[in-house]
Amino acid sequence: xxxxxxxxxxxxxxxxxxxxxxxxxxxxxxxxxxxxxxxxxxxxxxxxxxxxxxxxxxxxxxxxxxxxxxxxxxxxxxxxxxxxxxxxxxxxxxxxxxxxxxxxxxxxxxxxxxxxxxxxxxxxxxxxxxxxxxxxxxxxxxxxxxxxxxxxxxxxxxxxxxxxxxxxxxxxxxxxxxxxxxxxxxxxxxxxxxx
Amino acid sequence: xxxxxxxxxxxxxxxxxxxxxxxxxxxxxxxxxxxxxxxxxxxxxxxxxxxxxxxxxxxxxxxxxxxxxxxxxxxxxxxxxxxxxxxxxxxxxxxxxxxxxxxxxxxxxxxxxxxxxxxxxxxxxxxxx
Numbered sequence: 001x002x003x004x005x006x007x008x009x010x011x012x013x014x015x016x017x018x019x020x021x022x023x024x025x026x027x028x029x030x031x032x033x034x035x036x037x038x039x040x041x042x043x044x045x046x047x048x049x050x051x052x053x054x055x056x057x058x059x060x061x062x063x064x065x066x067x068x069x070x071x072x073x074x075x076x077x078x079x080x081x082x083x084x085x086x087x088x089x090x091x092x093x094x095x096x097x098x099x100x101x102x103x104x105x106x107x108x109x110x111x112x113x114x115x116x117x118x119x120x121x122x123x124x125x126x127x128x129x130x131x132x133x134x135x136x137x138x139x140x141x142x143x144x145x146x147x148x149x150x151x152x153x154x155x156x157x158x159x160x161x162x163x164x165x166x167x168x169x170x171x172x173x174x175x176x177x178x179x180x181x182x183x184x185x186x187x188x189x190x191x192x193x194x195x
Numbered sequence: 196x197x198x199x200x201x202x203x204x205x206x207x208x209x210x211x212x213x214x215x216x217x218x219x220x221x222x223x224x225x226x227x228x229x230x231x232x233x234x235x236x237x238x239x240x241x242x243x244x245x246x247x248x249x250x251x252x253x254x255x256x257x258x259x260x261x262x263x264x265x266x267x268x269x270x271x272x273x274x275x276x277x278x279x280x281x282x283x284x285x286x287x288x289x290x291x292x293x294x295x296x297x298x299x300x301x302x303x304x305x306x307x308x309x310x311x312x313x314x315x316x317x318x319x320x321x322x323x324x
Contacts, residue, residue, distance in 0.1 A: 006257075009255075009256065010257075010258070013252045013256040013258075014256065014258075016252060017249050017253060017263075020249060021266065021270065024245070025273065026273050026277040027277075028273075028277045028281075028296070029296055030273045030276055030299050030300060030303065031273075033269075033273070033299075033300050033303045033304065034269055034270060034273045034303065037265070037266055037269045037307045037310070040307060040311060041263070041266050041310070043314055044258065044259075044310065044313070044314060045258050047314065047318075048256075048257060048258055049257075051317055051320075051321070052257075054321070055320070
């Protein structure tokens with residue numbers, strides 16, 4: 001019943017629209033062409049509810065529409081998109097990205113037990129890939145005991161003999177490798193000496 | 196009254212055209228073009244209201260707006276083609292007028308193509324097997 005109601009409604013609407021269009025048609029040799037197109041329009045209006053009834057989510061296929069594109073075009077678009085992405089990456093404010101990454105790393109590193117504070121400095125190439133990471137770690141728990149007379153002015157490199165520093169280093173290497181795939185050899189870790 | 200203005204303008208243009216055709220046929224064609232463009236422009240605002248009603252009707256009938264858009268494009272192509280062809284014929288260039296009509300017909304056929312394919316695809320879905 002609903003279908004019939006829809007068909008009747010569509011036919012009435014389409015009669016009105018096509019009458020209006022017919023009135024607007026220019027009188028000339030092009031007229032039959034336009035009438036043919038209007039005929040197609042009428043056909044669609046009548047078929048619409050029928051197909052809607054038979055296939056619940058049916059819509060007239062518009063694959064061949066001007067704006068449509070084939071799968072080969074899709075690949076071309078993806079390729080172009082990739083190039084565009086590269087261009088944007090090159091042009092993007094790398095400094096801002098670097099700062100954000102440094103902040104993220106600092107935040108992650110202070111979660112490691114024994115690390116009180118961490119200051120990361122990243123070096124990136126023009127493609128936005130990290131080439132080196134320098135990390136200054138301040139460990140909070142242990143207090144280094146230096147023999148009398150030894151004064152640390154600059155940050156000291158990892159003390160191989162300190163097991164806690166070794167463990168922290170190992171964890172930092174692992175985190176950075178997992179996060180950014182950076183080789184441990186490219187990560188320089190320094191511990192702030194003397195508390 | 197718009198029709199009064201247009202009739203007045205048409206009468207004046209016709210008188211000028213009659214004179215110009217004898218003296219300077221090129222100027223007559225130019226005047227004819229100017230008059231056609233003027234009438235076209237004047238009627239565009241009226242046309243917009245008709246199109247608005249059509250769009251509303253098709254929206255209510257749940258018909259894809261793409262189809263109405265195409266029909267309107269076809270109508271536009273037909274009008275422009277006709278307009279140019281008549282102007283060319285008036286200027287005595289029947290061959291050019293025929294070519295314009297030919298181009299308009301082809302463009303209309305190309306515009307109608309997606310609708311034909313859409314209908315055909317839908318009918319193929321309806322067919323068993």
